[in-house]
Amino acid sequence: MHPAIEIIWLGAVAGAAIAGAAGAAGPPAAAAGALALHPENPHYFVFRGRPAVLVASGEHYGAVLNLDFDYVKYLDALKRDGLNLTRTFSGVYREVPRSFKIKNNPLAPAPGRYICPWARSAEPGYFDGGNKFDLGRWEEAYFRRARDFLAQASARGVVVEFVLFCPMYNEELWKANPMYVANNTSGVGDLKKDEPHTLGNGRLLDFQLAVTRKIVTELNEFDNLYWEICNEPYFGGVTLEWQKRIADAIVQAEAGLPRKHLIAQNIANGSKKIEDPNPAVSIFNFHYCSPPDAVAMNWHLGKVIADDETGFKGSGDTPYAPDGWDFLMAGGAVYSSLDYSFYPGREDGSGTPDAPGGGSARLRRSLAALRAFMESFDFIRMAPDPQVVKAAPPKSTARVLAEKGRQYAAFIRPLKAPAAGGAAPGGATAEGELVLDLPAGPYKADWVNIWTGDVEKTETFDHSGGEKRFTPPPFTDGIALRLKRVEGR
Numbered sequence: 458m459h460p461a462i463e464i465i466w467l468g469a470v471a472g473a474a475i476a477g478a479a480g481a482a483g484p485p486a487a488a489a490g491a492l493a494l495h496p497e498n499p500h501y502f503v504f505r506g507r508p509a510v511l512v513a514s515g516e517h518y519g520a521v522l523n524l525d526f527d528y529v530k531y532l533d534a535l536k537r538d539g540l541n542l543t544r545t546f547s548g549v550y551r552e553v554p555r556s557f558k559i560k561n562n563p564l565a566p567a568p569g570r571y572i573c574p575w576a577r578s579a580e581p582g583y584f585d586g587g588n589k590f591d592l593g594r595w596e597e598a599y600f601r602r603a604r605d606f607l608a609q610a611s612a613r614g615v616v617v618e619f620v621l622f623c624p625m626y627n628e629e630l631w632k633a634n635p636m637y638v639a640n641n642t643s644g645v646g647d648l649k650k651d652e653p654h655t656l657g658n659g660r661l662l663d664f665q666l667a668v669t670r671k672i673v674t675e676l677n678e679f680d681n682l683y684w685e686i687c688n689e690p691y692f693g694g695v696t697l698e699w700q701k702r703i704a705d706a707i708v709q710a711e712a713g714l715p716r717k718h719l720i721a722q723n724i725a726n727g728s729k730k731i732e733d734p735n736p737a738v739s740i741f742n743f744h745y746c747s748p749p750d751a752v753a754m755n756w757h758l759g760k761v762i763a764d765d766e767t768g769f770k771g772s773g774d775t776p777y778a779p780d781g782w783d784f785l786m787a788g789g790a791v792y793s794s795l796d797y798s799f800y801p802g803r804e805d806g807s808g809t810p811d812a813p814g815g816g817s818a819r820l821r822r823s824l825a826a827l828r829a830f831m832e833s834f835d836f837i838r839m840a841p842d843p844q845v846v847k848a849a850p851p852k853s854t855a856r857v858l859a860e861k862g863r864q865y866a867a868f869i870r871p872l873k874a875p876a877a878g879g880a881a882p883g884g885a886t887a888e889g890e891l892v893l894d895l896p897a898g899p900y901k902a903d904w905v906n907i908w909t910g911d912v913e914k915t916e917t918f919d920h921s922g923g924e925k926r927f928t929p930p931p932f933t934d935g936i937a938l939r940l941k942r943v944e945g946r
Contacts, residue, residue, distance in 0.1 A: 582639065624651075624654060851889050901916075
């Protein structure tokens with residue numbers, strides 16, 4: 458390999474990989490029309506009868522639990538901007554205004570504006586005012602709000618990743634939580650912050666299983682839904698045994714219900730090979746998965762690989778948009794970028810991020826273009842095929858999804874060093890040729906601007922087979938190639 462060129466090796470071969478994955482063991486496809494793994498290629502979804510990838514630039518997870526958040530306005534913005542996923546926390550976990558240096562944090566409701574599945578008791582003493590919680594009683598207003606959120610999202614074609622639990626990252630968050638002993642009247646939660654999500658948490662486990670069953674039952678009617686067991690369980694002492702117990706509770710609760718929803722498990726920040734997958738899990742979530750090595754590491758599992766949280770690379774649109782293109786061209790099926798321009802009072806996405814991440818209309822336009830680009834292919838017939846790439850422009854990477862001889866989706870991304878002070882650099886370009894190994898035939902090639910979705914250059918050609926050289930038009934931060942065989946010639 459030329460030292461100035463880096464070609465990403467994905468470790469999966471098209472065609473055979475799809476055929477093998479389609480027969481992989483695992484849970485049955487979701488019944489009654491809910492979001493499911495695609496039966497012909499379970500690395501992707503089927504939703505309302507059509508193959509699907511899920512792309513989001515979403516608020517910081519407080520749409521349901523924060524009464525000051527106007528989720529209708531927010532969901533209108535997602536539909537307007539061409540996105541089809543949001544991620545929300547159940548309310549079993551909450552944050553406080555100073556958490557993680559996020560200004561206007563939707564997960565940190567103002568005093569008196571927090572709602573969760575548990576009802577308030579008659580006893581005062583909750584940490585920021587108001588009465589303590591009774592973990593044995595349900596807050597019906599919460600479930601009305603959650604059901605309406607799912608209904609409003611459904612009407613706009615938006616899928617909801619519903620996150621049941623989250624670890625306690627620090628003592629402050631644990632002492633703000635309804636499960637903490639001082640905040641409830643149920644006599645549970647006299648634990649250290651790393652103990653609530655273990656099988657050694659005493660009677661608290663009974664309340665956690667009960668709230669899981671209640672949420673799963675209340676929201677069963679919705680097809681635009683999948684469950685995540687626990688956000689970032691690799692922090693805060695969350696054990697695999699406890700996660701399995703929650704997953705089992707979901708499966709058991711849905712056993713007698715009309716719909717069976719997919720279950721996601723958050724595996725790691727970055728990338729990690731999954732050694733002993735839970736057969737109940739259909740979606741494996743990673744955070745900050747750039748480069749997207751987790752996809753190749755786990756492709757053999759025949760399940761969806763997702764990157765469902767971004768951040769900590771500055772507040773600009775780069776690198777978050779190129780990261781999304783990179784992840785889906787690597788074979789991922791979910792890219793959920795955190796967008797801090799959404800918060801109470803700015804649910805239309807017009808806010809200015811003041812947080813460890815980005816968010817803007819420009820970022821959302823790029824992610825909508827990514828979704829549209831994927832949907833312009835018969836992508837369930839495609840798989841990562843690194844052998845197609847023979848050379849990339851110098852100082853760049855190239856990834857290809859392919860159905861050999863018929864359709865190819867390629868993404869070129871310039872390599873660049875971090876900017877001074879750890880800020881995310883932007884505006885990188887690369888010049889040179891992309892060389893692909895193609896079967897003989899007639900083809901049409903469209904070069905697509907990743908920021909606008911516009912086609913910048915088109916060419917048609919008859920190829921005799923072997924290496925084909927392409928010269929992309931000038932681009933910033935990345936460019937995509939849509940290459941299809943011209944039928945009927």
